[in-house]
Amino acid sequence: MTEKSSQPLLRFPGRYGAKQGTVKSRNVIWLVLPTILVLVTLFVGGFLFGILQSVGYFSVIADKEQKIGFDAYLFAFQNETVRAGIILTFRVAFLSTILSTVIALAISLMISRTKRFQSTLISITQFNIPIPHVVAATGILLTFSQSGLVSRVTNHFGITDGPSDFPIVTNDPFGYGIIMSYLWKEIPFMCVLILSALRGPVTNLDETAKTLGASYGYRLRKVILPYIFPAILSGTIIVFAFSFGSYEVPYLLGEPYPSTVSVVAYQLYTDRDLANRPTAMALATITSVVIGILVYVYMKITQQEGRK
Amino acid sequence: MKFIFRPFFLGLFVFWIFFPFLSIIIWSVAAGWRFPALLPEEYSLRGYEVSFDPNGDILRGVITSTGIALTVGVLATLIGSAAGRAIAMYSFKMKKSFQFLVLAPLIVPGLAVTMGIQILFIKYGLSDSIRGVILAHLIPTVPYVVMIMSGTFANFDRAYEEQGQVLGASRVTVMRKITLPIILPGLAVSFLFAFVISWSEYILTLLVGGAAVKTLPMVLFAFLRGSDLTLVGAASIVFMIPPLILLRFTSKHLVGRSSSVTGLGSV
Numbered sequence: 001m002t003e004k005s006s007q008p009l010l011r012f013p014g015r016y017g018a019k020q021g022t023v024k025s026r027n028v029i030w031l032v033l034p035t036i037l038v039l040v041t042l043f044v045g046g047f048l049f050g051i052l053q054s055v056g057y058f059s060v061i062a063d064k065e066q067k068i069g070f071d072a073y074l075f076a077f078q079n080e081t082v083r084a085g086i087i088l089t090f091r092v093a094f095l096s097t098i099l100s101t102v103i104a105l106a107i108s109l110m111i112s113r114t115k116r117f118q119s120t121l122i123s124i125t126q127f128n129i130p131i132p133h134v135v136a137a138t139g140i141l142l143t144f145s146q147s148g149l150v151s152r153v154t155n156h157f158g159i160t161d162g163p164s165d166f167p168i169v170t171n172d173p174f175g176y177g178i179i180m181s182y183l184w185k186e187i188p189f190m191c192v193l194i195l196s197a198l199r200g201p202v203t204n205l206d207e208t209a210k211t212l213g214a215s216y217g218y219r220l221r222k223v224i225l226p227y228i229f230p231a232i233l234s235g236t237i238i239v240f241a242f243s244f245g246s247y248e249v250p251y252l253l254g255e256p257y258p259s260t261v262s263v264v265a266y267q268l269y270t271d272r273d274l275a276n277r278p279t280a281m282a283l284a285t286i287t288s289v290v291i292g293i294l295v296y297v298y299m300k301i302t303q304q305e306g307r308k
Numbered sequence: 309m310k311f312i313f314r315p316f317f318l319g320l321f322v323f324w325i326f327f328p329f330l331s332i333i334i335w336s337v338a339a340g341w342r343f344p345a346l347l348p349e350e351y352s353l354r355g356y357e358v359s360f361d362p363n364g365d366i367l368r369g370v371i372t373s374t375g376i377a378l379t380v381g382v383l384a385t386l387i388g389s390a391a392g393r394a395i396a397m398y399s400f401k402m403k404k405s406f407q408f409l410v411l412a413p414l415i416v417p418g419l420a421v422t423m424g425i426q427i428l429f430i431k432y433g434l435s436d437s438i439r440g441v442i443l444a445h446l447i448p449t450v451p452y453v454v455m456i457m458s459g460t461f462a463n464f465d466r467a468y469e470e471q472g473q474v475l476g477a478s479r480v481t482v483m484r485k486i487t488l489p490i491i492l493p494g495l496a497v498s499f500l501f502a503f504v505i506s507w508s509e510y511i512l513t514l515l516v517g518g519a520a521v522k523t524l525p526m527v528l529f530a531f532l533r534g535s536d537l538t539l540v541g542a543a544s545i546v547f548m549i550p551p552l553i554l555l556r557f558t559s560k561h562l563v564g565r566s567s568s569v570t571g572l573g574s575v
Binding site: 023024025028029030031032034035036038039040042043044045046047048049050051053058106107110111113114121123124126127128129130131132133134135136138139140141142143147148149152153155156162163184187188192196237238241244245246247248252262265266269280281284285287288291292295 | 314317318321322324325327328329330331332334335343344345346386387388390391393394397398399400406409410412413414415416417418419420421422423424425427428443444446447450451454466500504507508510511525528529532537540541544547548551552554555559562
């Protein structure tokens with residue numbers, strides 16, 4: 001939906017009045033070519049070369065007879081570290097996505113209803129958007145580890161008795177630390193998406209509904225939520241895909257075992273035993289395909305919901 | 309009860325955002341901070357002295373990271389904004405496939421793709437080089453720019469450009485005097501995102517750059533493996549200042565009536 005603040009002075013019907021996004025031009029190839037070059041060579045190329053290496057092509061082992069086959073995929077699923085990693089990865093990705101979406105929605109709606117400090121609160125939601133994930137993980141580690149700041153505070157007030165009495169929530173098997181770090185980064189990210197949607201034309205619609213006597217609950221269900229739904233949808237997809245495949249945070253805040261699939265894949269890739277490389281490639285391919293399928297299914301379901 | 313509810317949760321949110329910074333800031337100036345103490349027994353600026361040592365890893369990391377992130381920011385903004393304009397303003401063959409190609413890197417992990425392409429980077433001498441790292445950083449950044457700029461160009465009225473042309477302005481003048489000023493907020497946000505993604509990137513740099521390209525995330529990771537938390541704190545502070553400065557100049561375009569982030573909302 002586009003919002004036009006002012007109309008141009010001249011409007012020629014026909015040629016000039018053409019709708020945005022429908023104009024044909026031969027020169028458009030020059031606009032898209034750089035992006036195509038970058039993404040096809042680097043992204044599609046990387047993806048295809050990953051698949052080829054996973055089935056045994058371009059083997060790094062000086063072996064005259066290359067074995068072509070799907071052994072690496074079998075190895076990947078038989079590997080105990082991988083299996084434990086899959087469970088952890090799904091748990092972390094789902095919990096991070098659901099929690100950050102629900103919390104960000106609640107916070108954004110509260111901010112939009114607040115009159116005092118509203119612009120300050122909006123600035124605060126933006127504040128940690130550009131903070132690197134490595135720094136976020138460092139902050140969570142220094143704050144929530146057994147000898148971290150929170151543990152010092154609870155120890156001081158006699159709630160816990162020393163570091164070992166404080167619950168292990170960083171470098172823990174469940175993934176609390178990883179989830180906290182993602183929530184710290186992704187709640188504000190979702191807030192920025194939702195708040196910018198809330199500031200669009202929906203304010204006028206909401207105002208009209210309010211004048212007509214609709215309650216906040218009714219306006220929320222019938223006006224506001226349907227309008228910001230696309231922004232929430234895109235946000236959840238980006239957050240899910242990121243928390244599923246990211247490396248830095250689970251490496252810093254996770255355990256050596258179980259570790260997320262991305263960490264396991266990188267370990268296999270850099271393993272001294274070069275025979276593990278195809279398995280690493282197989283894991284990378286599986287991860288990409290699984291995320292792709294989940295996002296596709298999610299979009300199909302939400303499209304049907306959106307039509308209701 | 310109802311009056312307390314909202315301030316309580318918003319206060320909790322603000323606390324949650326700033327609390328992790330607190331430990332980082334305290335550690336960066338702590339000389340020693342043994343467990344039961346709530347605050348360090350002694351303070352020192354050692355962390356920052358090490359950070360700004362001209363021959364130290366941190367300052368060299370800052371220089372390498374700045375060079376890479378600036379280049380990636382400019383390249384990705386140039387490449388992606390052209391495609392953003394194409395998506396928002398033109399119809400062309402295989403447009404759907406092109407949009408799919410742009411969205412895919414936002415969903416597929418960069419690690420998976422870079423592991424696959426590393427073999428080609430080694431073959432063509434791009435591995436262990438800054439050029440290779442810059443190329444790898446284009447994978448996650450260009451799609452963000454395309455999304456942001458397609459949102460910007462969706463609000464752009466072509467008639468402004470056409471009026472300029474009708475009045476006899478050259479293409480360069482139209483670009484400089486009409487198009488650029490209108491899309492400038494979008495360009496600024498695109499550059500912010502591309503710079504920050506490149507600045508923060510760890511695993512792609514490690515895969516492609518190896519030990520040869522030591523950006524700031526690599527330095528911080530090395531400190532995190534050690535036990536000197538004062539250095540970890542100081543390096544973290546140095547690490548987050550440039551992105552925050554950039555945010556300072558672009559924040560007004562992030563959330564606003566003509567927000568540039570709305571493009572991301574159409575993923």
